[in-house]
Amino acid sequence: MRITGTFLDEISYDIPHQNWGPKEWEADFQAMKACGIDTVVLIRCGLQRFIALDSKVLVDKFGCYRPPIDLVELFLTLADKYGMAFYFGTYDLYGVHDDDMIQLEREINFPLCEEVWKKYSHHPSFKGWYLSLEFSRRNDKMIAFQHDLGAHVKALSGNLPVMVSPYIDGCKAVPAGGPLTKEHGITVEEHYKQWDAMLANMEGVLDAVAFQDGHVEYSELAEFLAANKELAVKHGMQSWTNCETFDRDMPIRFLPIKWEKMLLKLEAAEKAGLDKAITFEFSHFMSPNSMYTSAGHLYNRYMEYIQK
Amino acid sequence: MRITGTFLDEISYDIPHQNWGPKEWEADFQAMKACGIDTVVLIRCGLQRFIALDSKVLVDKFGCYRPPIDLVELFLTLADKYGMAFYFGTYDLYGVHDDDMIQLEREINFPLCEEVWKKYSHHPSFKGWYLSLEFSRRNDKMIAFQHDLGAHVKALSGNLPVMVSPYIDGCKAVPAGGPLTKEHGITVEEHYKQWDAMLANMEGVLDAVAFQDGHVEYSELAEFLAANKELAVKHGMQSWTNCETFDRDMPIRFLPIKWEKMLLKLEAAEKAGLDKAITFEFSHFMSPNSMYTSAGHLYNRYMEYIQK
């Protein structure tokens, strides 16, 4: 199982910024290309007031800060140049999702995606949409919003594929400030049941589900991956794995994962027959250009593995 | 708005040490010089038993550890060589300030500053004093101590300037071990009122106030900076900004700030008409020599900005 996609963690929620300019980003796209990455997914185009593009909707109507550089333009240009597919990640208001927030995210994302499609669709690498809101437990209002936004962007763009990357509410689904685990992670049965109901309402507008693979114990992962695969097949979607390349088991939150753990997760995904593996994310956690040296060593270990 | 000063974070309270010797420090003074820094401020000369100079007062009378190298001598020598102004940061007992501590800090700092002036004032770069105790809410005993210590060092040194760098008790003024924010940050009105009272009692002994700029939301910063400027003008002081170059929004406490955030803060300080910008601090968070690679990239982004 090879990693063929990565998120681009701009705008970041909890990962410190590397302060790269266009030159450093191009070097990193080259490193991605060298290890077989063909898909880049913008994790979100904005969070609160910080945004990754120069958008009239976000700046003029919602008071976001105009960024010093238009990263969406930069990423699309690099994806064009290196022959990759770019997925545009929608705007996230805050990271938490009550009814008022969902309503506001609706009001922002609908016109925003129209603006984005108008402005950037001339790039041949603009190949899909990523609905960026992350959640796990059954949430019907959220699903209704995701459905409508997915339908909207597909209609806009001639049916380009739509992807989501939810988490599993496992024992490691905890806030970054406290203990590393919680006592009661969700069971695989309950996970299946809740997502079965939610995905039923996303049929036709959702093309791929890339569950995050880092919130359960390594010993539990195989059965969750099998359930995720079954869910996707049942609802006519592709089943991707989001192979997290940072380590959730360490008190520093977060540094690159141990290669052995990544290997276990890739082998489990292969065994479960998943359709594609992407990662959160290359540039901090498995790139030779990362500020974390151990990411470069992870890249070397991974390259040895795929070249065997 | 350019950064023309930096703290030297020796002795550090919460930032891991880089283990630099004289050669590494000289390289960093060269990097500071190259980006326009003309002022270096020792954050404190000691904290508890760890101290940055070989002091009879601190070692013989108060049981501090004699350090392996006299950093005050080193920093003054480098400041002489590179044409910078050096501000000496006073001793901090513990980071918390009850009445007993303030009394003890008084007993230590008065003779200490006399010793320091005798020992180091031959350096042409010895240009000012930094009163290192950090606080935010109105504290009359602390202000009385700061007043007396400021008067004392001015009398010692032929009226050299005295500077402080308080924090704003905003929503990000929280301990490093828990959540990233608290619910009730101070209002700008209350902040103005409390510091108006405190600065009234510092007139004549305080030359510059460099409020830290990282404890409030980015969207609140402009009004706090305007208040800080107004406070300084009213009380006949210079208004500096302490532009923090580490990121308070991330679970790793602390790594270099995102360039976009730093830029927002510099632009806000310029708009508020502040007199000078210094940073906490260059060597860890915006230096090409930093142990954090993203600090070097921040330096590059900043250099592009000032060379535009």
Added chain:
Amino acid sequence: MRITGTFLDEISYDIPHQNWGPKEWEADFQAMKACGIDTVVLIRCGLQRFIALDSKVLVDKFGCYRPPIDLVELFLTLADKYGMAFYFGTYDLYGVHDDDMIQLEREINFPLCEEVWKKYSHHPSFKGWYLSLEFSRRNDKMIAFQHDLGAHVKALSGNLPVMVSPYIDGCKAVPAGGPLTKEHGITVEEHYKQWDAMLANMEGVLDAVAFQDGHVEYSELAEFLAANKELAVKHGMQSWTNCETFDRDMPIRFLPIKWEKMLLKLEAAEKAGLDKAITFEFSHFMSPNSMYTSAGHLYNRYMEYIQK
């Protein structure tokens, strides 16, 4: 006092992995050799399901993951090549030690050590055993287990030396997720009393005790080291110090220690007359190859010190 030994932190409990392969490990053994290290101690051969060797006992009987590389074989080969003594660290089930866990650790470690001795004892560098369970307060069941396991491995191996490295339950003996200190650290008298009782039951099977030196205040260290020395002499053991080279006083858990602190600890150990100094651990915290640049600077400061 020089550092002549280091732990090898595989499998790690709370330190992020560097993702080194054989080439990087060999470079690090060379750096160890260059600074006088003659002893390497595997911190543990396994923790939960992750293990550092290809072991029938652990994989077939206890469901551990077969690792991508046999690190025990690699470390022994490098220790052979560079003329070092290798201590094999036993298996740790979980990091906590109730009666059931101790029983299970007994069932695992006895056959495991037999397998290990059979498989790896041809390496001339296999020179000792490290009982990896870490505890501090009096625990008679644990001591009974440590005694029996120590006797077992000595009998297996022709009386090779056995070492432990307990911690002192001082004010810095706290979990990595919360505050940096607790209010009531153990007194030196109580520490002496509890370990006097425990070591009495380890006589004849324990050759060296290397207490960790990082859980007490710097100002308390001298008296704890003196007590540790006295305990070892009384019970006919060697007294080593485990000089921690990471910093327990900083909110990032953990980065390399400040050189001045390490120097204080080494000087205190020398004054207490300890027999040997080892460190936890070279490769992350004082190696020029470490992912943390400040570890390389610590190495340089240490080399200047030993070459004086």
